[in-house]
Amino acid sequence: MELINRYVYQVGRRLPERTRADVEQELRSLLLDALEERTGRAADFTEEEQVAVLEEFGPPEQMADKYRPQARYVIGPKLYDLYRLVVTVIAGAGLLAAIVLTVVTALGPDAPSALNLLLQAWTTFINILLSGIGSATLIFAVLERVIPEEEFKLDEGKKWNPHDLPAIEPRDEIKRGGLIAEIAFTALVIAALAAFGDRIGGVYYDGTWHTTPSFLSAAFFSLYLPLFIVRWGLTIGLDVVLLRQGRWQLGTRIAALLFQGFDIYILGRLLNGPAVVNPEALRVGLAAAPEGAEALIGLLNNGLRLGFLIALIVVVLDAVYKVYRLIRDYQLWVTIKPKRAA
């Protein structure tokens, strides 16, 4: 039944959420009817039997397209794959151009601060992406309308093969245990930091035992901790919604992306703002070796900033990839508005 499941999944993922589950259930039932009729059995269908029936039903893209015939397209299914390829190439080229420009600027004599550098890279990337995708969309939208239907047979002669159906990606599934653990852990961290953050220090011995002031700076508590608490609160809120909905949906995916935008803001503040580490804690703890203490303070601050910079780059790249996946999976640029029949 693997090929049948894959086929149903591939059709369903191209349909609006409103009708997806119902169409999937009906399609599975119809495929099983066809298999039963063909084999005289109600179960244990071989792969070849499944292939034969799926070939009769036709490629999943076409089947899905027929299930949403009222949809109006800027770029329809005929050009969709080619358009997607062009957009991916533009996004890749934009990313490469932004990285090259950033590296060249960073190595130059008037290199701006790390945050400005990142902002510049981000702006370059978005500019290339928007102008490139805008132009491509315009060109493809015109092609969609001016070239006759018969001219679109780009893959003519290429027979659809059910063996090529991709495996089901359980991307929409949630792990309840993981979400519950995340909620509990996040709530615990918020409570612990809010209640005991100012007591996270070290101990030192100078004949008697003493405790240092908190390792975390005053700026951490006044500037960063409120941001962390809001961000973690949003995580808990999203987890609760996911637990209620039972799976990822478009709304929750967009929310998660917006929260990731908030992460980028927080990392930018950490990178550019006052230090997280309280130098006094180290100066007190290492009073016997003041030079060592200063070196350690410098090392910690630089190390943390480097960590924030790496995290920022990773989060930005991950966000770009997620935007691409979101657009691809939900076909956001193709369907303007499913027009319901009167």
Add this chain to the structure above:
Amino acid sequence: MNDITQNLISELRRGTLVLGVLSQLQEPAYGYTLKERLTERGVDIDQGTLYPLLRRLEEQGLLQSEWSLNESRPRRYYQLNATGQSVLEELTQEWQSLVNAMQKLLQKQEEK
């Protein structure tokens, strides 16, 4: 048969599909039996065309459907509703008048 003729025949048949399908849904039927029924009566329709068409006709308010859970697997049964019945009658009249008109046109063509 060349491509142009084949395309014109497909277009001609496509225009009659809705009437053919509506005519067979006075009694409830699920997708596969309806396909078999149409094939037996000389209307060969792709499964990939028929099943979405049933959905579309339902969305247009001509059919009603219901899941039946009393069989080996759940099946969705479709049937004409009152609007569908009335549309079927109008389409049938239109079809008859079209057939008459076309017969006259084609007879005249043969007589020439």
